[in-house]
Amino acid sequence: MGRIFDWIDERFRVKDPHRRFLQRPLPEGVNYLYCLGGVAFTLIIILLLTGLLLSLYYVPSEKEAYQSVLRITREVRLGRFVRSLHRWSANLLIVFIILHTLRVIIHRAYRAPRELNWVAGSLTLVVAFFSGFTGYLLPWDQKAYWATEVGTSMAATVPGIGRQLLYLLRGGPEVTGTTLIRFYSLHVLWLPLVMALLLWAHFHMVKRQGISGGL
Amino acid sequence: MNRRRFLSGVIKLFFLLLTVASGLIALVYTYPARIRKLKTVYIPVLDEEDIPRRGVKTVTYTYRRGEHIISTRAFVVNHRGSLYVLSPVCTHLGCLVNWHRKKQQFLCPCHGGRYDIEGRVLGGPPPKPLTRLPLKIQKGKLKIGIKV
Ligand code: HEM
Numbered sequence A: 001m002g003r004i005f006d007w008i009d010e011r012f013r014v015k016d017p018h019r020r021f022l023q024r025p026l027p028e029g030v031n032y033l034y035c036l037g038g039v040a041f042t043l044i045i046i047l048l049l050t051g052l053l054l055s056l057y058y059v060p061s062e063k064e065a066y067q068s069v070l071r072i073t074r075e076v077r078l079g080r081f082v083r084s085l086h087r088w089s090a091n092l093l094i095v096f097i098i099l100h101t102l103r104v105i106i107h108r109a110y111r112a113p114r115e116l117n118w119v120a121g122s123l124t125l126v127v128a129f130f131s132g133f134t135g136y137l138l139p140w141d142q143k144a145y146w147a148t149e150v151g152t153s154m155a156a157t158v159p160g161i162g163r164q165l166l167y168l169l170r171g172g173p174e175v176t177g178t179t180l181i182r183f184y185s186l187h188v189l190w191l192p193l194v195m196a197l198l199l200w201a202h203f204h205m206v207k208r209q210g211i212s213g214g215l
Numbered sequence B: 001m002n003r004r005r006f007l008s009g010v011i012k013l014f015f016l017l018l019t020v021a022s023g024l025i026a027l028v029y030t031y032p033a034r035i036r037k038l039k040t041v042y043i044p045v046l047d048e049e050d051i052p053r054r055g056v057k058t059v060t061y062t063y064r065r066g067e068h069i070i071s072t073r074a075f076v077v078n079h080r081g082s083l084y085v086l087s088p089v090c091t092h093l094g095c096l097v098n099w100h101r102k103k104q105q106f107l108c109p110c111h112g113g114r115y116d117i118e119g120r121v122l123g124g125p126p127p128k129p130l131t132r133l134p135l136k137i138q139k140g141k142l143k144i145g146i147k148v
């Protein structure tokens, strides 16, 4: 195994430039609280993998969405397991991003030169919220429908452009099949893509700046 | 073996097992849960009096598979006193063959497969003769059996 990796790496050359990063000494006082971000990232990996599996059976159409989700839980082997894994990871992701943020606040790790990484991190939380919100509509049951009805109607309270914003979000004045497809596309293509870019930036800055030395 | 080597071995083993388990879960999940047995249904394609006395007649018919309406054709052949129906599906890769009256052959447009009037392979890549479909004559209609 190791030998195969080494053979590949001799050509691919990814280990060498990262050695400095992977084998660097850590500052004093680092503890398990520094793993919270890593836990959030692990959850994102689980979401990506289980999401790819769900997309094999999910049908993003007004007529069939609900049935297809029922089919996943009732007929597909391990379907209930994969769906639950996606759901639980989605909820836990928000929890862990917030815990990670609290750790950063408490350690005041947002100070120079890490301000931009604080911004990148905050944006991942926003993207995670939107992923959760758009994903919640996909089962297309009563709860999903009303949650989206209420959630999107908040956009209408923005002064001046509220109404237009609402139409833009819903793809019309009401929550319909158009909204479902919009949310599906955001959920499986746009948001994961934005999330990947943000996380790349986030980890790149961690690599360049190192982690801050505690309090 | 020192502590460092041991721990790195444990971690590698853990990730190896995790990868294998995830792969197995994905495979079980992706494989169809129910594979439906196909059953033969008989579909009327011709009135009895329209059955050819000699030679090949192309018939078209439609049937449903779930929500899907499929339209296709078959060859009703009366040759040397025997009546049979040939499926148009080429046994090479499944293109639909055509009857060429001048050459008295079924020709496949895809890779040049050729069959004689009885469906036997004359040339090209097809490995097997054209499939014969079951037929019966019932209430003045010629019906052919297809798997749905
Ligand atoms: C940022 C990460 C993500 C979050 C927070 C998230 C969140 C959610 C939530 C809350 C649901 C509703 C779950 C349910 O009712 O069962 C859901 C469903 C779904 N997600 Fe995600 N998701 C994420 C990433 C992905 C990705 C990357 C994909 C695919 C490429 C994906 C595909 C799906 C599909 C197909 C469904 C509908 C099936 C179902 O409702 O069980 N998700 N997601």
Ligand code: FES
Residues within 6 Å of the ligand: B090, B091, B092, B093, B094, B095, B108, B109, B110, B111, B112, B113, B124, B125, B126
């Ligand atoms: S499919 Fe008919 S010759 Fe290849």
